[in-house]
Amino acid sequence: MAKTEKDAIAKGGSALNPRTTSYEFLGPPGAFLISVGVPIMTFALYYGCSEETGGCPPTLDLTTISERVQDAVKNPEWWVSLWDKEAATMYAAWYAFCVVAWAILPGDWIEGVQMRTGGRKQYKINAFSTFLLAMGIASGFILRNGPEAFTFIYDKWVGFLTAALAMSVFQALYVYAMSFRSGALLALGGNSGNPIYDWYIGRELNPSVGSLDIKSFNELRPGLILWVLIDLSMVCTQAARRGGWAEVTASMWLVLAFQTWYVADALYNEPAIFTTMDITTDGFGFMLAVGDLVWVPFVYSLQARYLVFEQVELGPYATAGIVAVNLLGYYIFRAANGEKNDFRNGKNPKNLEFFVTKSGSKLLTSGWWGRSRHPNYLGDLVMAFAWSLPTGFNTPITYFYVMYFAVLLIHRQRRDDEACEKKYGEDWEVYKKKVSSRIVPYIY
Structure with a gap:
């Protein structure tokens, strides 16, 4: 944000950043329940539909499943097992790759919609180039080393999921703390004064690090592209198990093709996102962070993960x-x-x-x-x-x-x-x- 716009916000005070007077999602209680419930649901979709636990759903009665869940959450070793240092390192490297690609790949700068300050935020457009680079590197790695070399996302699923969740929580805490600095333009719906609600819904409208807009960056890059890489890992896992690319089922190829096309289309049409409600109206908090980084890649790829162990012809x-x-x-x-x-x-x-x-x-x-x-x-x-x-x-x-x-x-x-x-x-x-x-x- 330009210095003149920060000065305008500082002078405008409460007129530009009015107090939020109405809640969404049932207010603070709803924000708290969703903040806890979304991570639980994401893990539940894995443990309730995975090869590790016996199928989709596991072949157990409700009483047995309830007992297993209670035994797991009471066991400190189970909590420790959610963290995988190697997966966390790879996820951090992936996120860093997306940031570096945003910085060094060429791309046009475009203006977003007019904000309450009268100014317009500048956005760099190179998400599709980042996608092509990531897919090129991944494809080259697979062609050189075989499908077995790219099954690690399937093998370390829980570790990657936990790492993405940790990144979401960190970012939500960071942008919430930074929203109290002088000159921050707040979202009209995220300035209630309740820390739980504002942390969840997003207090600042466009939190940035330098010229990098955190909200639009997360919306299109780390999670969305990772979704395709996850699907690709599922294809590689099925190929490794069935004896080669020719043995991969048509059902798996369809899921990969449909979802890759959807992501590629979204990234190619990147400028269209800057007129959506997420960008123009919503603040950036845990809601968007966990949605972009956790929910999209790890829930939307459920069909591909299912087809690894339940191969539909x-x-x-x-x-x-x-x-x-x-x-x-x-x-x-x-x-x-x-x-x-x-x-x-x-x-x-x-x-x-x-x-x-x-x-x-x-x-x-x-x-x-x-x-x-x-x-x-x-x-x-x-x-x-x-x-x-x-x-x-x-x-x-x-x-x-x-x-x-x-x-x-x-x-x-x-x-x-x-x-x-x-x-x-x-x-x-x-x-x-x-x-x-x-x-x-x-x-x-």
Whole structure:
């Protein structure tokens, strides 16, 4: 942040950083429960669906599972086993690689949206280059040493998960402490004065180290790219076990292809992230830190990890059908986002209809954005379903991502609608009559 903007914040005082008067996530109790519950759920998804514990879910009755959980948490050795020094070192090296790549790889600098100070933050665009470099190094390593050399992520899963969680907690504590320095621009929703809530939701809007914006960096680089590397490690583990690349199942290749394409697309379209709620509105705290660094790579890759020890064989028709579902979701997602981005940049190549509010803002009312208020979420959900289909229907656990994602997107949609209602007032009610569906046309 420029010195003039820091001075503006210091002079503006409480006017620029007003006290937060309403809570989300049920306030401090909810923030505390989620802060504890998300790590527990992430570990539970491993221990409840893994080769180590006997399957997905383990072939034990609920009483036996409860007894095993109680025995584990009471055993100091189990807690010690969660930490793997070698995995922690590799994770730290991975995070450092992402920082160095951000610093040395070429990339354009673009401006974000206008902030309350009147200024605009500068962001360096090279996430896709970082992704290509990481994939190139990993691919070269695998081709040189064989798939057996890249199974270590699967073998040291818990250690990597613990290391990522430790990084999330550290970053959340760091940015919370730094948010009290003079000249910090706070998030409107993260200045409640309650330390538990503000630490969780994010007190500062754009915490930075020099010109490195911590929030957008974490959103696109360490966790998102690691997600693909994890999937790649799962492919290598299956190849090593089955006797080579030719023996890898079509189901595993589909999961790798779908999720790699999704990540590559997000990174290639990096500038689009700077108009999202995460960047423009939310502060950076434990919620985003644990979401970006832990939840995304270690939960979203559940299907690939499952297919290592439960190898599903797909026929040509099932494979074609699953590909068609994913392509449909991607088409909806990309077409909807393309319409929105064009319109925000003053373009309207499809001559889409729009509604002009009293404030002068324009809201699309035709095309994909005339079918629902969040058609891009619909595309996301269809793709999420396609990513789970290769695992078959032997367990609902591999469909956890779809169910969670639906809840997340509905919550996000409601947050966005509340913000728009405050922003547009009566015009928002008029708009909702024109576009009545929230996500799924004619259903929700």
